[in-house]
Amino acid sequence: MVTLLTADQRQQLAQQRPLWTLTAERMTRQLVFRDFVEAFGFMSQVALLAETRGHHPNWSNVYNRVSIELTTHDLGGLSELDADLATAIDALLSA
Numbered sequence: 001m002v003t004l005l006t007a008d009q010r011q012q013l014a015q016q017r018p019l020w021t022l023t024a025e026r027m028t029r030q031l032v033f034r035d036f037v038e039a040f041g042f043m044s045q046v047a048l049l050a051e052t053r054g055h056h057p058n059w060s061n062v063y064n065r066v067s068i069e070l071t072t073h074d075l076g077g078l079s080e081l082d083a084d085l086a087t088a089i090d091a092l093l094s095a
Helices: 007-016 036-053 080-094
Strands: 027-032 058-062 065-070
Touching (some): 027 080
């Protein structure tokens, strides 16, 4: 069963994912790519990661910018699902 992260777990996650902004309810990251095609290609890759996990981001795209927000809606805050997807997104960006 998925549960909300504790304050200690959120603090640890903030240290592990320093490029993300965390609150008790959500984690966000802003990305800038060379152009629209690169931004959209990244979003397509993340969509596949999200679909395999059954956990989908709130996000938006304007030309070369992508804004990502992760939260577990059913629980009203951050869970391990969000931490896992953020880790996968960061790995994708590092590849």
